[in-house]
Amino acid sequence: MEPLLRAKYRYIRIQFILIAFLGSIIFSIRYFSEGDVNTALWTVLLIALEVSVGGLTIWKVFQFYQPRATFSFNPLFILVTLTLMYGLAFYTLSNYNPWISRDQLYNIGWPFHLVGMLCVYWILFYEWWFLKNEIRNDYNLQRLLNLQEDLKNSEIKNIQQNIQPHFLYNSLNSINSLMLIDQDEAQKMVVKLSDFLRYSVLKNQEMFDRIEDELQQLERYFSIEKIRFPSRLFYQLECSEELLPRKMPSMILQPLVDNAIKYGLYGQIDRCDIHIRFTEVNETLYIEVSNNFDGSSEQKAGTGYGLKSLHQKLFWLYGDDNLLKTTRDGNLFKATIRLPQLKNENLNY
Amino acid sequence: MRTLIIDDESLSRSLIRKFCERSGQIEVIGECENGFEAVKAIDEMKPDLIFLDVQMPKLSGIEVLELIAHQPKVVFSTAFDQYAVEAFEKRAIDYLLKPYLYERFEKAIQNVMQTQSLGWAEGLQEEWHKESKPQRLVIKDGDKINLIEHTEILHIDAYDDYVKVFTHEGRFLKKQTMAHLERTLPEDQFIRIHRSHIVSVDKIARVESVDKGKYQVVMKNEVRMPISRNAYPSLKERLGW
Numbered sequence: 001m002e003p004l005l006r007a008k009y010r011y012i013r014i015q016f017i018l019i020a021f022l023g024s025i026i027f028s029i030r031y032f033s034e035g036d037v038n039t040a041l042w043t044v045l046l047i048a049l050e051v052s053v054g055g056l057t058i059w060k061v062f063q064f065y066q067p068r069a070t071f072s073f074n075p076l077f078i079l080v081t082l083t084l085m086y087g088l089a090f091y092t093l094s095n096y097n098p099w100i101s102r103d104q105l106y107n108i109g110w111p112f113h114l115v116g117m118l119c120v121y122w123i124l125f126y127e128w129w130f131l132k133n134e135i136r137n138d139y140n141l142q143r144l145l146n147l148q149e150d151l152k153n154s155e156i157k158n159i160q161q162n163i164q165p166h167f168l169y170n171s172l173n174s175i176n177s178l179m180l181i182d183q184d185e186a187q188k189m190v191v192k193l194s195d196f197l198r199y200s201v202l203k204n205q206e207m208f209d210r211i212e213d214e215l216q217q218l219e220r221y222f223s224i225e226k227i228r229f230p231s232r233l234f235y236q237l238e239c240s241e242e243l244l245p246r247k248m249p250s251m252i253l254q255p256l257v258d259n260a261i262k263y264g265l266y267g268q269i270d271r272c273d274i275h276i277r278f279t280e281v282n283e284t285l286y287i288e289v290s291n292n293f294d295g296s297s298e299q300k301a302g303t304g305y306g307l308k309s310l311h312q313k314l315f316w317l318y319g320d321d322n323l324l325k326t327t328r329d330g331n332l333f334k335a336t337i338r339l340p341q342l343k344n345e346n347l348n349y
Numbered sequence: 350m351r352t353l354i355i356d357d358e359s360l361s362r363s364l365i366r367k368f369c370e371r372s373g374q375i376e377v378i379g380e381c382e383n384g385f386e387a388v389k390a391i392d393e394m395k396p397d398l399i400f401l402d403v404q405m406p407k408l409s410g411i412e413v414l415e416l417i418a419h420q421p422k423v424v425f426s427t428a429f430d431q432y433a434v435e436a437f438e439k440r441a442i443d444y445l446l447k448p449y450l451y452e453r454f455e456k457a458i459q460n461v462m463q464t465q466s467l468g469w470a471e472g473l474q475e476e477w478h479k480e481s482k483p484q485r486l487v488i489k490d491g492d493k494i495n496l497i498e499h500t501e502i503l504h505i506d507a508y509d510d511y512v513k514v515f516t517h518e519g520r521f522l523k524k525q526t527m528a529h530l531e532r533t534l535p536e537d538q539f540i541r542i543h544r545s546h547i548v549s550v551d552k553i554a555r556v557e558s559v560d561k562g563k564y565q566v567v568m569k570n571e572v573r574m575p576i577s578r579n580a581y582p583s584l585k586e587r588l589g590w
Contacts (some may be wrong), residue, residue, distance in 0.1 A: 013526050169429065176362035176448035228358050269383040294407070 023048065128194065164200070164254075168193070171224050178227075189227060196220045203250045207317075212244040212279060214253060225261065232271055239278035248285065248339060249317055255310050256289040256335045263333065264291035285339040295331035350464075353394065354380045355387040355410070361447070365400050365426075368454045375458070378493070383492055384408025388416045395419045398461065401545035403427040403444075407496065411436075411477045412487045416494060422461050432481035439476050478533035486514060488521040493520060499538055503552050503568060505530060507545035515572075540587055542566055543577040550587065 030040035073231050178186035203209055215237055222235045233347050252333050257276070264272040270292075276287040314323045314337070323338045352375050353360045362380050369375040378394055381387040384405050391399065393414075399421045403410040408493045410425065411433065425444040427433045437444045443460045447454065486502070488495045502514045507527045515520045531541045541547045546566075556576070564576045564585075576584060 166429070173428065174358075174360050177360040179366050181360070181363050228360060230359060266404075266406050285387065335435040 007168040019048075086201055131241055167221070167224075168197070170228060173229050174224075178268060185227070189224065192220050192224055196224070206250055209248050209250045210244070211239060211248050213245075214248060214250070215278075218257065219254065221257070221272075225265075229265060229272075231264055233274070234271065235274045237276050240280075243278050243285070243327060246285070248287070248342070249296070251311060252310050252313060252337060253287065253289070256337070259307075259335070260291035260333070263293040268294040270294075283302070283341045285341050287337045287339070288334060288337075289336075290332060290334040292331050293333050350375050350392075350398050351378045351396045352376060352398045352400065353378060353387070353390055353396040353421075354400045355382075355384075355405075355413070356380075356400070357405045358369065358402075359400065361426070362571050365454075368451055371451060372455060372458060374462075384410070384413045387413050388489065388494060389492070391417045391421065392419050396421050398422045398424065400424050400426060402523065403433040408496075411474060412483075413486055415474055416489045420466075424457050424461055426452050432477055435480045436473055438478035440473050442473060475529055475533055482535065486523065488514060488523045490521060497521065499549075500551075502539075502549050503570065504546060504548040504572070504574065505539075540580075540584060542580045542584055543575055545572045548574065553588070556584070556588070 026047055027044045028045045032035065034040065050058075132227050171189065175186050175189050175193070178189060196217065199213070199220075203213075217253075218237055222233070222237075226233050226235070241330075253276075257274075258275050261272075264274055272291060274289070274291045277286075279288070281288045311321070311324060315321050318340060324335065325338070326333070326335045328334075352369065354365050354369075356362045356365070356378060357398055361384070362382070366377055366380075369377050375378075375398070378396060379390055381390050385408060387399075387401075388408075390396075401413065401423050403408045403425055405413075407586065410427075416495070422572060423514065425433070425442065426447055426449075427437075427438060427444055428447050434444070434446075444455055444459050484499050486497045486499070488497060491554050497516060501516045501518070503517070505515065505527070506513045508522065509538055510524060510526075511522045512525050512527060512530060527541070527545070527547065530539075530547060534547065538551070539549055548566060548568065554567050556566055557573075559565050559575070562578070566574050566576055566582055568574070
C-alpha cells in the first residue's frame with residue numbers, strides 16, 4: 001500500500017483507540033461520581049458530539065492548509081475564532097433546544113467540556129507536528145523515486161539525442177540521391193557523416209570538450225544540412241583563435257542549433273541565416289546562436305527534452321539557473337548561453 | 350504523362366527527375382520547392398501527375414491538395430511524418446518512403462497509372478486532419494494563400510458547395526463541406542449549432558430565446574445565428590448549463 005495512505009490509516013486507527021479510551025475514562029469518572037448510568041452516558045455522548053463537531057470543523061478548515069516550517073499566526077487566529085463560535089453555538093444549543101434541559105447540559109460540568117475542547121485542539125496539534133513530518137518524508141521518498149525514474153529516462157534520451165536519428169536519416173536520404181547525381185559528393189558525405197557519428201559517440205562520455213572540437217562537429221553538421229538545402233541554408237561559425245583550446249560543456253549547443261534549424265530553415269520558405277558566435281567578456285564565455293525566422297510564427301527557445309536537459313546540465317555544472325537567455329527582435333531570434341570561466345586547472349576549464 | 354515535382358530538397362527533386370527520365374514515360378514540366386509555388390504551378394500548368402513531398406516548410410503537401418482547383422494524380426513521398434503515413438495507410442494510398450530505389454519508384458508509377466479514380470482528395474484530408482490535428486485552416490483567396498489559425502475563426506457559414514469562414518480580418522470562401530469541418534475541427538473549440546452554422550465556442554457572448562422553443566446565439570461581435578432544435582441540447586451541455 002502506498003506509504004501516504006498507510007500513514008493516514010494509522011492515524012485514524014490511533015484516533016479511534018484514544019477516543020474510545022478517553023470515552024471510557026469520562027464514563028467511569030461520571031458514573032462513579034454520580035452513580036447514574038444515564039448521566040454518565042449522556043456525558044460521554046455530549047463530549048463525543050463536541051469533539052466530533054469541533055474536529056470536523058477544524059478538519060474542514062485546515063484540510064487544504066499546508067503546515068509551514070515557521071510559526072504562523074493564522075492557525076491560532078482561526079482557532080480562537082472557532083472557539084468563540086463554538087461557545088456561541090453551545091450557548092444557543094443549551095438555551096434553545098427541545099431535547100435536553102439547560103440544567104442537564106450544564107450539569108455535565110465544565111471540566112468535561114474543557115476536556116472535549118482539548119481533544120479537538122489536540123487533534124490539530126497532532127496533524128501539525130507529526131503528520132506533517134510523515135507526509136514530508138513520504139513526499140521525499142516519492143520525489144526520490146521520481147528522480148530515479150527521470151534519470152533512467154534521461155540516460156536513454158541522451159543516447160538517442162546523440163545518435164539523432166532524424167539527422168542520420170535525412171543524411172542517408174541525401175546520399176541515396178547523390179549516388180545517381182554526383183558520386184564524388186556522395187562519398188564525401190558518407191565520410192562526413194561517419195566522422196560526425198564517431199565524434200557524437202565519443203563526446204557522450206565526456207563532460208567537457210574543447211571548443212575547437214565542438215566547432216568542428218558543428219561544421220560537419222551544417223555542411224551536411226547544406227547539401228540538402230544549398231540555396232536556403234547559410235551559416236557562420238565565429239570564434240577567435242584564443243578561445244579554441246578552451247573547454248566547454250558537451251551537448252549544450254545541439255538543442256539550440258536544432259531549434260534554430262527548426263524555425264529558421266523548416267519553418268519558413270525564405271533564406272535561413274544561422275550565426276553562431278563565441279565571445280569572452282570579463283572571464284565569462286558567451287555563446288550566441290541566432291537565426292532569422294518567420295516573424296508571424298512564434299519561435300520559442302525550444303520545447304521539450306533538449307532544452308530541459310540543457311538547463312539541468314548548466315545548473316548542475318555551474319549552480320546557476322540563469323545561464324540561458326533568449327531574445328526576439330523582429331524576425332531575429334537569439335539564444336545566448338553564459339558560461340562563467342573559472343581559472344582552476346583541476347576543474348578542467 | 351506531364352508531371353510536376355514538388356519537394357523542398359533540391360537533391361530529392363534531382364533524383365526524381367533522373368528516375369522519370371529512366372522510366373521514359375514521364376515528362377517533367379516543372380519543379381516546385383514549396384507549397385505556395387506548387388499551388389500556383391498546379392493550377393496554371395494542370396499536370397497529369399505530381400510528385401508531392403508531404404513535409405515542406407509552412408504549407409504541407411496535404412494542405413496543398415486542399416487548395417488546388419485542378420486535380421492531378423499524386424505520388425506522395427514522405428520521410429517520417431507519422432500523421433501522413435497513418436493517413437495514407439488508412440486510405441490504402443501508396444506512398445514513397447524516403448530513401449527509395451528505382452524499382453520502388455517504378456511500382457508506384459504503375460499503381461498510379463492503373464487507377465482511374467483519384468480517391469485521395471476528401472477522404473485523405475479528413476484522415477490527415479484527424480491524425481495530425483492541425484491548428485489552422487488553409488484558404489486560397491485569388492492568388493493569395495491564407496493560413497488561418499483556429500483561434501482566429503469567429504464562425505463558419507454554409508454557402509452552397511463552399512463555406513464562408515468569418516474572422517476579425519474578414520470573410521473567406523473555402524471549397525469544403527460543413528460535414529467535413531464538423532468532423533475535423535476540434536470539438537472543444539467549435540460546435541455546430543445549425544445546418545448552416547458552426548461557431549467558435551470562445552466567441553459566444555450569450556444564448557437568447559427568440560420565440561417559444563427557438564433560440565439564437567449572440568456572438569461577441571453582436572452577430573446572431575439561429576440554433577437548430579436538434580443542436581440546442583448539446584449546445585447547452587457544452588456551455589455547461
